[in-house]
Amino acid sequence: MSATTSAAPVITALRWVPPGARGLVRDLRARWAFEEVGQPYRTHLLELTEIKQPPHRARQPFGQVPTLDDGEVAMFESGAIVLHLARRYPGLLPADPAGEARAIEWLFAALSSVEPWIYSVQLAALFERDQPWSAERLPHALAQLDARLADLAAALGDGPWLDGDSFTAGDLMMVAVLRQVSRIGALNRHPTLAAYVARGEARPAFARALAAQMEDFEQRAA
Secondary structure, three states, X not given: XXXXXXXOOEEEEEOOOOHHHOOOOOHHHHHHHHHHHOOOEEEEEEOOOHHHOHHHHOOOOOOOOOXXXXXXXXXXXXXXXXXXXXXXXXXXXXXXXXHHHHHHHHHHHHHHHHHHHHHHHHHHHHHOOOOOOHHHHHHHHHHHHHHHHHHHHHHXXXXXXXXXXXXXXXXXXXXXXXXXXXXXXXXXXXXXXXXXXXXXXXXXXXXXXXXXXXXXXXXXXX
């Protein structure tokens, strides 16, 4: 949702990334959360060289995106931003304490119990594939990820979402994380997870968030 008012919260995002990374940069998670709760936002676009410079590191000490500044709260880390928005606006957390707790635990599970195994595969297959250990490490990393995905598939079961019929912040984060491996076929052995990701991507709020991120990249290309 592109804001027209200067009072709208600001997300930092990248102006350009290689084609293979488009649609996966983590500001998409914050954009998606804003769209799900129906709140406007703006983006402050940065070049890749800018995110490691002192002005941005003052907002994000590790030189990454996204950050959020809504005039009252300035923060970083996509999971923290999504949780902040879910607590501030209705739509992503159940009203009952037990349901809220389950949504929050799944949000953290996506980041702490699933994403590190994905990164291990990315490290061996992409980021350090020219290293001598990469070819030997990759099969083990894939097997470890597959085991973790099997655990997740068992927890999901036959339900549409992780907490039954209700889409929550936990699902938003889990789908966002799983999209990183859906492109390389890592979900082929787990059809329930592939369908789960497809359901998340079919949500109108996700479509708007993805279109907004891609539009920012296209404006740089133009």
